[in-house]
Amino acid sequence: MDFQTPAFLVDRAIVRRNCEAMREKARLSGVGFRPHVKTHKSVDIGRMQHGGATGPITVSTLAEAELFAANGFADITYAVPIAPDKLGRAAALAARIERLSVLADSERALNAIEQYAAAHDVTFDVFLKVDCGYHRAGVDPASPDSARLAIALARSEAVRFQGLLTHAGHAYGARDREEIGRIAAEEAACLTRFRALLAAEGLGEARRSVGSTPTASVVDRFSECDEVRPGNYVFFDAFQATIGSCALEDVAVSVLTTVVGSYPERGALIVDAGALALSKDAGPRHLDPQFGFGVVCDLDLGPLPMRIVELSQEHGKIQTESPVPVGTRLRIVPNHSCLTAAMYETYHVIEEGRVVEEWKPARGW
Amino acid sequence: MDFQTPAFLVDRAIVRRNCEAMREKARLSGVGFRPHVKTHKSVDIGRMQHGGATGPITVSTLAEAELFAANGFADITYAVPIAPDKLGRAAALAARIERLSVLADSERALNAIEQYAAAHDVTFDVFLKVDCGYHRAGVDPASPDSARLAIALARSEAVRFQGLLTHAGHAYGARDREEIGRIAAEEAACLTRFRALLAAEGLGEARRSVGSTPTASVVDRFSECDEVRPGNYVFFDAFQATIGSCALEDVAVSVLTTVVGSYPERGALIVDAGALALSKDAGPRHLDPQFGFGVVCDLDLGPLPMRIVELSQEHGKIQTESPVPVGTRLRIVPNHSCLTAAMYETYHVIEEGRVVEEWKPARGW
Numbered sequence: 001m002d003f004q005t006p007a008f009l010v011d012r013a014i015v016r017r018n019c020e021a022m023r024e025k026a027r028l029s030g031v032g033f034r035p036h037v038k039t040h041k042s043v044d045i046g047r048m049q050h051g052g053a054t055g056p057i058t059v060s061t062l063a064e065a066e067l068f069a070a071n072g073f074a075d076i077t078y079a080v081p082i083a084p085d086k087l088g089r090a091a092a093l094a095a096r097i098e099r100l101s102v103l104a105d106s107e108r109a110l111n112a113i114e115q116y117a118a119a120h121d122v123t124f125d126v127f128l129k130v131d132c133g134y135h136r137a138g139v140d141p142a143s144p145d146s147a148r149l150a151i152a153l154a155r156s157e158a159v160r161f162q163g164l165l166t167h168a169g170h171a172y173g174a175r176d177r178e179e180i181g182r183i184a185a186e187e188a189a190c191l192t193r194f195r196a197l198l199a200a201e202g203l204g205e206a207r208r209s210v211g212s213t214p215t216a217s218v219v220d221r222f223s224e225c226d227e228v229r230p231g232n233y234v235f236f237d238a239f240q241a242t243i244g245s246c247a248l249e250d251v252a253v254s255v256l257t258t259v260v261g262s263y264p265e266r267g268a269l270i271v272d273a274g275a276l277a278l279s280k281d282a283g284p285r286h287l288d289p290q291f292g293f294g295v296v297c298d299l300d301l302g303p304l305p306m307r308i309v310e311l312s313q314e315h316g317k318i319q320t321e322s323p324v325p326v327g328t329r330l331r332i333v334p335n336h337s338c339l340t341a342a343m344y345e346t347y348h349v350i351e352e353g354r355v356v357e358e359w360k361p362a363r364g365w
Numbered sequence: 366m367d368f369q370t371p372a373f374l375v376d377r378a379i380v381r382r383n384c385e386a387m388r389e390k391a392r393l394s395g396v397g398f399r400p401h402v403k404t405h406k407s408v409d410i411g412r413m414q415h416g417g418a419t420g421p422i423t424v425s426t427l428a429e430a431e432l433f434a435a436n437g438f439a440d441i442t443y444a445v446p447i448a449p450d451k452l453g454r455a456a457a458l459a460a461r462i463e464r465l466s467v468l469a470d471s472e473r474a475l476n477a478i479e480q481y482a483a484a485h486d487v488t489f490d491v492f493l494k495v496d497c498g499y500h501r502a503g504v505d506p507a508s509p510d511s512a513r514l515a516i517a518l519a520r521s522e523a524v525r526f527q528g529l530l531t532h533a534g535h536a537y538g539a540r541d542r543e544e545i546g547r548i549a550a551e552e553a554a555c556l557t558r559f560r561a562l563l564a565a566e567g568l569g570e571a572r573r574s575v576g577s578t579p580t581a582s583v584v585d586r587f588s589e590c591d592e593v594r595p596g597n598y599v600f601f602d603a604f605q606a607t608i609g610s611c612a613l614e615d616v617a618v619s620v621l622t623t624v625v626g627s628y629p630e631r632g633a634l635i636v637d638a639g640a641l642a643l644s645k646d647a648g649p650r651h652l653d654p655q656f657g658f659g660v661v662c663d664l665d666l667g668p669l670p671m672r673i674v675e676l677s678q679e680h681g682k683i684q685t686e687s688p689v690p691v692g693t694r695l696r697i698v699p700n701h702s703c704l705t706a707a708m709y710e711t712y713h714v715i716e717e718g719r720v721v722e723e724w725k726p727a728r729g730w
Contacts, residue, residue: 004427004448004450004451004454004730005448005450005730006730038678038679060678060679061679062369080625080637080679080680081625081626081635081691082625083369083370083623083624083625083637083691083692084623084691084692085369085370085623085692086369089369105626106626106627106691108627108690108691108692109625109691112691112692135631135633136635136675136677136680136682137625137626137635137680138626140630143630169677258448258449258450259448260445260446260447260448260474260502261446261470261471261494261502261503262471262473265505265508266500268500270446270501270502272445272448275644275646275704276704276707277730279640279644279645280644280645280646280647280704281640281645282645282647310501312501312534313403313425313703313704313707314403314425314426314445315445315501315502317501325473326446326448326449326471326473326474326477327448327449327450327473327477338678339640339641339645339678342641342678342708344729345728345729346729363710364709364710364711365369365370365371365642
């Protein structure tokens with residue numbers, strides 16, 4: 001491979017396999033499939049998630065939404081509670097496509113939507129974000145206030161109510177597949193219970209949108225939900241392989257790096273992949289407090305007994321007993337592929353060890 | 366400020382003050398000044414570091430070197446040990462400017478340089494990287510092998526020997542200014558001792574290049590060195606303020622963010638600055654194991670008693686007892702400004718609370 005390091009390698013065959021497996025699972029389960037694109041931010045991979053088509057997607061930024069909309073994706077959910085001052089930009093995009101759904105989880109956000117809608121004579125497609133135990137965003141499904149907010153959204157003239165949306169991000173803190181499975185069951189059950197509370201108000205059939213890669217990966221079939229939104233599964237990463245969402249062979253991406261310093265006397269190597277090439281995501285430290293900043297692999301042969309113990313901006317420090325000569329190329333499977341991918345302007349797409357394409361992701365906000 | 370969040374704000378007056386103070390210290394000390402540009406990667410700030418001129422600089426990537434070279438910077442040190450397969454690109458750049466110095470710290474790297482030089486009829490400006498206690502890159506100055514490598518570099522026909530270069534990165538692990546001061550003294554003394562060992566070989570006057578922002582910030586005057594290479598001081602950050610390199614008021618940058626979720630019942634806010642807007646640098650945890658992912662400030666008034674306890678890709682979770690309404694804008698002083706700045710395509714440059722300019726940094730490798 002005659003390009004310089006650090007470089008972000010994407011194995012197209014593995015991405016395709018990961019994409020097909022998840023799509024097929026959704027199809028066989030009879031649920032809607034709205035994969036997240038935040039992990040890769042690439043239109044090419046977005047199409048692979050839908051078997052070549054421009055199907056429904058989930059995004060984490062309006063910049064992603066705008067890029068995908070410009071490339072034919074017409075049904076998009078922006079899955080971060082919307083800031084009031086982003087409503088104008090969202091409305092402008094919504095006017096150009098079939099549907100841009102946004103998230104709200106507070107009366108204040110609903111008020112902002114209503115004010116904007118009244119002032120500009122528009123309406124918004126809105127999901128209520130529900131907290132299924134992650135305790136990041138979302139309303140408490142057991143609170144009467146949450147039911148009141150759901151009803152207010154459904155009745156608001158500014159809103160086309162899209163249903164209930166949740167994300168079991170706490171599955172990343174699980175210790176094994178069994179624990180992820182329990183969280184997956186609760187992710188779906190929580191929305192089913194919540195909408196039952198709303199049945200008397202005519203919301204008993206509200207759409208239930210769920211999704212995280214760990215929960216979507218460990219279940220055999222999706223149940224008790226109407227659509228799923230996993231994203232990381234296209235690439236997977238060292239974190240997912242450690243908690244049990246996938247095997248290490250399912251990880252489609254790695255960072256190609258070069259050994260620039262070799263210090264056998266202190267048991268260390270320095271490579272040219274540092275914090276900007278890998279991201280400083282600390283990985284699954286709840287399972288292994290000594291987990292490094294990625295899994296070091298031989299270029300072809302797989303994992304090596306080496307640990308990335310430190311990252312500075314452009315240096316990665318690897319602890320190893322082996323003397324590895326300066327100039328040797330290694331691959332590093334990143335801890336968190338979403339954060340690593342975002343550091344690159346270009347993905348080098350490989351198939352059978354050769355670069356076959358270059359893909360350009362969206363960037364910024 | 367009518368732009369969307371997250372956004373990277375640079376206070377021009379503080380940058381100017383930080384730039385002037387360091388430049389003046391180098392001038393009064395009578396040492397060469399070759400500031401690092403990796404923190405900002407912006408040609409505009411590179412000029413401010415030299416009072417408007419295009420003086421000598423230090424870079425962390427060849428992409429930075431190429432951008433600055435294209436903008437008139439003619440004397441550049443690339444301060445990461447060079448990978449053998451980057452020699453061609455370095456040689457091409459060196460041919461276009463006055464001097465591009467590279468780093469080597471192994472016989473293997475010297476061999477690669479000599480092979481390339483012989484094959485392409487060029488020579489390289491090369492520093493020997495020396496380890497002054499950080500134990501990242503660099504040779505052990507107490508080892509006879511290191512002296513032999515210095516002599517081999519100085520005698521090589523492929524090399525114009527530039528001297529000895531070190532970086533006291535372990536100053537970031539210091540607990541206070543006193544400890545940083547001791548590391549600063551050793552950073553310089555180590556090169557002085559090492560070159561004394563080389564005096565018999567005619568290298569007793571080899572240039573001594575040192576530099577890190579903590580060590581450069583705490584000394585009153587630079588001594589026992591020939592040039593200094595601090596970089597982070599243009600911006601500083603929450604880490605530097607905590608270990609004592611600067612005061613929090615000296616930090617020139619912050620991330621503007623919007624509260625998108627407010628959950629007083631669980632003592633939390635969600636803002637639209639997550640891991641991609643801030644970086645996952647964990648900050649000075651050796652001084653405060655509970656240090657968050659940045660220091661939350663009121664837009665105008667300074668630090669607030671809030672801690673950023675968790676970052677996911679586009680969500681920042683803040684722990685606070687205060688109910689803060691959705692839509693409120695906050696500023697976050699980043700833990701590590703180098704990593705945070707690198708996430709942005711545009712810096713919003715402010716003066717007296719208004720955006721006066723936009724600067725575009727270099728990106729990638």
